Amino acid sequence: MQIITTKQEILQQVEACKRQHKTIGLVPTMGALHQGHASLVQRAVAENDVVFVSVFVNPTQFNNKEDLEKYPRNLERDAKLLESIGAHFVFAPTPEEMYTAQEMNTTFQYDFDGLDKVMEGKMRPGHFNGVVQVVSRLFYLVQPTKAYFGEKDFQQLAIIHQMVERSALKDTFSDLQIIGCPIVRQADGLALSSRNERLSESEKKLATNIYKTLKSSMEWAKNATVKEVEQRVVDTINAIDGLEVEYYEIVDQTTLLPATDFSHAIGCVTVYSGPVRLIDNIKY
Ligand code: AMP
Numbered sequence: 001m002q003i004i005t006t007k008q009e010i011l012q013q014v015e016a017c018k019r020q021h022k023t024i025g026l027v028p029t030m031g032a033l034h035q036g037h038a039s040l041v042q043r044a045v046a047e048n049d050v051v052f053v054s055v056f057v058n059p060t061q062f063n064n065k066e067d068l069e070k071y072p073r074n075l076e077r078d079a080k081l082l083e084s085i086g087a088h089f090v091f092a093p094t095p096e097e098m099y100t101a102q103e104m105n106t107t108f109q110y111d112f113d114g115l116d117k118v119m120e121g122k123m124r125p126g127h128f129n130g131v132v133q134v135v136s137r138l139f140y141l142v143q144p145t146k147a148y149f150g151e152k153d154f155q156q157l158a159i160i161h162q163m164v165e166r167s168a169l170k171d172t173f174s175d176l177q178i179i180g181c182p183i184v185r186q187a188d189g190l191a192l193s194s195r196n197e198r199l200s201e202s203e204k205k206l207a208t209n210i211y212k213t214l215k216s217s218m219e220w221a222k223n224a225t226v227k228e229v230e231q232r233v234v235d236t237i238n239a240i241d242g243l244e245v246e247y248y249e250i251v252d253q254t255t256l257l258p259a260t261d262f263s264h265a266i267g268c269v270t271v272y273s274g275p276v277r278l279i280d281n282i283k284y
Helices: 007-019 035-047 065-070 075-085 101-105 119-123 127-142 151-165 194-198 201-223 226-238
Strands: 002-004 024-029 050-055 089-091 146-150 177-181 243-252 265-273 276-283
Touching: 002 007, 007 050, 007 089, 007 127, 024 035, 024 127, 035 050, 035 075, 035 146, 035 177, 050 075, 050 127, 075 089, 089 127, 119 127, 119 151, 119 243, 119 265, 127 151, 146 151, 151 177, 151 265, 151 276, 194 276, 201 226, 201 243, 201 265, 201 276, 226 243, 226 265
Parallel strands: 002 089, 024 050, 024 146, 050 089, 146 177
Antiparallel strands: 243 265, 265 276
16 A cells, blocks of 8 residues: 555556556545544445545635644554555645645635535535535546445535536536445444544543434334424433534435425434534434
8 A cells, every 4th residue: 555645646646547447446534544434445445446545634624723623633543544454545645735825715616506505514614615625626636436425424425426416517527436335333323433532431422322312213203293303302412411412404315405204304413522523314
């Protein structure tokens, strides 16, 4: 496995792969890797000749300076994990390598057909512009056959699908297949997240109530309306000292618009444990 830090080297390696007609898998990450990321990389290794994993804490998608500064970073440990899984290239550029000063400070405006107006988009203005800025740049550089994203960031996955399949960029990425991968959880149900590293053991234990509540809501949904279930989830999590819900929205899995019933619906939650922001979801 080779660690690459410049765009020029990436382009050279990608060109060599293309010359040999190799299929390329790409897994974009922000590092501090765990078994959730590993599941994406394992699938990419199984389905492609060559796998590139990017490890880049993308400053343009953070709208909270403290979150960016405190985001865990450990390239050495990440590289060991990726090598053990069989990834071929790790792309770990600096922000300066990735962006010009102007690009770093410009607010990009992509049209997401409204998908960015709800949930994460509403709470984190500009977040998805930053995500698409970095993901589209990675797609241009790596020219993957398949790119892998987790369903844990369900809205992000919906927006990437939109970009590749329905936006003005769709012709550019017409050969690219986006693969959504299931959420990997601890045995106690807590969704794996790099941000969990910022929680103490007791906070982690409290945070297991997030998924427990989502699972209970599957039962509640049998005898209640969407609005009633949303409210009960919020009330149940907020009743736990140390957890505070930012939003719980039950939406259509494709449009992300508020669901009127539970068919094809997904519930997406964001919960604060102190300053740490945790997200999770459940399909009804
Ligand atoms: P991140 O490093 O948080 O930007 O995540 C990189 C990719 O890994 C994204 O596509 C995430 O959705 C995915 N991912 C993160 N956590 C998990 C998890 N617990 N299960 C599955 N995929 C995940």
